Amino acid sequence: MYFLENLGAELRSALSQYSTLELEPLWEQGGKFGDFSTNFAFQAARQLKKNPMEIASFLRERLLDRLSQKITVEVAPPGFLNFILQDEGMLQILREVFQKEEKYGYWDYGKGIRTNIEFCSANPTGPIHLGNARGACLGHVLSNLWDAVGYDVTREYYFDDVGTQVDAFVLSIEARYREHLGQPFQFPENGYYGEYVRKIAEEIASKYGSQLLELKEQERLKVFREEGLTIMRAQHQRTLSNLGIEFDVWFPQSSLKEGWLDRALSVLKERGYLYEKDGAIWFASSRFGDDKDRVVIRSNGEPTYFAWDIAYNLNKVSRGFQIIIDIWGPDHHGYVPRNKAAFEALGYDSKNLILIIYQIVKLFEGGEEVSMSKRTGEFLTLDELVETVGKDATIFFLLNTGIDSNLDFNLDLARERTMDNPVYYLQYAYTRALSIEREAQARGKKLPEIENISPTFGEPERKLIALLALMPQEILKAAVTMTPLRLANFAKDLAGEFHAFYHDHRVLGAEEKVEISRLALVKAIRVVLSNILKILGLSAPEKM
RNA sequence: GCGCCCGUAGCUCAAGGGAUAGAGCGACGGCCUCCGGAGCCGUAGGUUGCAGGUUCGAAUCCUGUCGGGCGCACCA
Structure with a gap:
């Protein structure tokens, strides 16, 4: 049980002595009021139609009986409950991080419920573009999140290989095929003009030569259909795989027949x-x-x-x-x-x-909106984007706007200012933590067994540890509210606190007890950042 | 006309009804003999589109209104 989960259970049990109301506490940083804070008493008061202060005071009384001396509970008007931990409590949080390691932040909340998440599912009539890419990243990270909180997730891609658009696509391939072989051809109405269609036709031509011209139309089109769809599917798979996005099931619509x-x-x-x-x-x-x-x-x-x-x-x-x-x-x-x-x-x-x-993704270049149309072939493909700005920046950029908001993608910015992408800020924090650990090792410093640490934590450390304690809750929140952005924001907060801490305080070379405490903290931060980066689908670089 | 989404700092965006609305970019000014400066610190910048309502408390919820985006097929 996570530290705050446990504290939450104490709160619920205290509330049960007041009323039969069931309520899950939400935690946040206490800021100047303490290490952790909750609006639990407000939530209860709202439903019970009571005074928040009265409930908060009641809860505090009960908690004092149950909690060890190591946790101080304070009530602040108009009803906040603030918690302050002794260093021992802080150490307990770090211990949890080390014990759970790569599973810190994970839950069995979903109880293994079988869940199918279908996403991206771009039409096979063209390459994956920016709009699909947003869905791809969202689906990918949501899948990671649901997986992390204990659902049995199947990632599925619905392959629309049926219908009039595919028919038009097939006819477009045929036209390009004939064109390639110098035959007369008629480009279909509503056809696809993109260069990729030409490439598909050429690929087919190099495989079959001109012999397809001999076939009856129906059989010829069947070949174009099968070959064209196979090529497109492989292309989609490769494009997504380059982003680290893999599917468990590629489900062809035609199989529903x-x-x-x-x-x-x-x-x-x-x-x-x-x-x-x-x-x-x-x-x-x-x-x-x-x-x-x-x-x-x-x-x-x-x-x-x-x-x-x-x-x-x-x-x-x-x-x-x-x-x-x-x-x-x-x-x-x-x-x-x-x-x-x-x-x-x-x-x-x-x-x-x-x-x-x-919501929609719009592409801007040179200050003007670039229209994206599969038919005219004028659009930025996901491949081109990844090639230009890199895998991690692509994912982060597409996640960094709320799901309900339009996403304006500034291509110039992406091209020229990739270093401004906040993803590097996160990754740098991870790399920095790792490098401190490396340096510690090089200097022959060894972190003792956590039980043997008698910790000394100052204000800056306490803030950081509080964030580590909040991390599992943030994962759960991000999962159940379907908002990957929450986790990204949390990660930025953690990285920011760590950068500031690093600047103001030395880890290596501090007085021995302090040094050990801080080393333990740095390791815990590295573990937590690593887990978050993994869920966000981002790489955790050892060096940058 | 109807439906969904969005109006928050100069720009791009955060903030699940919580304490003094925050980041990045841009502007200005500082910080590397020291664990990685892709970093840190500071200054400037806000009537959260507008008007009501709900309550201990509203950027957040409700109603209205004004702007913008998207959609309203026997297409997919």
Whole structure:
């Protein structure tokens, strides 16, 4: 049990002597008021309709009986509870960090609940661009977070290999293929003009030569489809892998043809939620809160994209997933109510279908917005971005704006000022801690067993240790509120405190007891930063 | 017209209803004989778009309003 988790349990138990109310305390730094602070009494007072001061005082009385002398509890108007630790308590926090080491900050909160997180899922009609990249990074880090707090996470990529856009893509490849071979060709309406299509066509040409021209159209297109999609999929996989993003499952939409679509629709039909109108089949999503009903089978007999979504969710449930998380771009926000509706209609609780929408990414170059269109082929690919600014800066930049806010990506800044990216600030803190440890080793300083340390911690150390104690809670918060940015901000705080500490105080060369205490602190900081960097998908460089 | 998101320092953005609204960049001024200066310290910069409401307390929640983004297909 983490230090603050334990203290929280004491608080809850103290509250239980006052009322039956169940409440989870939230901790923050105490600032000038102490090491830790909580608004627990306010939360309780709100629900119990009591005076916060009265509750805070009550809790303090009870806590004094239960806590050792090592923790001082103070009540500050209008109802804050502030905690001050002796050095022994501080040392206990460091001990926890060392004991849990690379698992410090991890929880079993999720109890191994099987969770499917689907993200990125860029259309295979073109390279992954900046917009997809935001979803990719968010999904990646959210997966890491959910994994860290104890969910059994499957990372999934939905590969849209069905539909009219893919058809246009296939025809575009064919046109380029013919062009490459000097044959007459007609570029399709709504085709894809990007250079990458040409490259795919050339790749196919070098594999098959001109023999595809001999095939019947249907068979020829089949080859272009299979080859083109295979190439694009490998490309997406490589692009994401370069960012350290790997998936457990690549799920082709076409595999839903094997019964899932029928199964999903027949469930809806049995339950009486489907009807026919104007030659199409409609799902009565408005009965579950959607604005209006939605078509699932078009009048030409083809299922809509939404129908595939319903089937996909049914498929996910059937594979044993209890929680389904999808991370979508802003253009999909209209699909949230209808998908939740369908999930309910299938007989499942839509609170287990978590649909996260992030906001748009805009690219600016030379002070002007650059339009990104897959059709015209004018866009910045994720590959190009990573090549320009590097893996870590890319991830951090895409995470460093709240999920609900538009993200304006300044390409000039990214190109010229990569050193200004806060990611280096974090990594530098880690590297710096590591280098102190290296230097200590070089000087023959050895950190004794933690039990044998009789610690001396001043104000600056206490602040840092308090942050270390808060870190597990921050991980949990970031996970349950789906906000990777929280963790990034916390990491910046920790790094900042550490940089300031380093500047003002010597570790090596201080008086022996102090030196040992600080060395232990530095090691703990290094461990915690390392864990955070890992969850954020960032590398922890030994040297920079 | 309807729906979702956003209006916070010159710029890009934080701040889960908490104590004096914070960082980075930009501007100005300091700090390396000493564990890594990709760092630190300081100065300047704010009516949190506006108006009401909810309560011990509002940038945060509610209502209205004004700006901006995105979406409103039998496309995906």
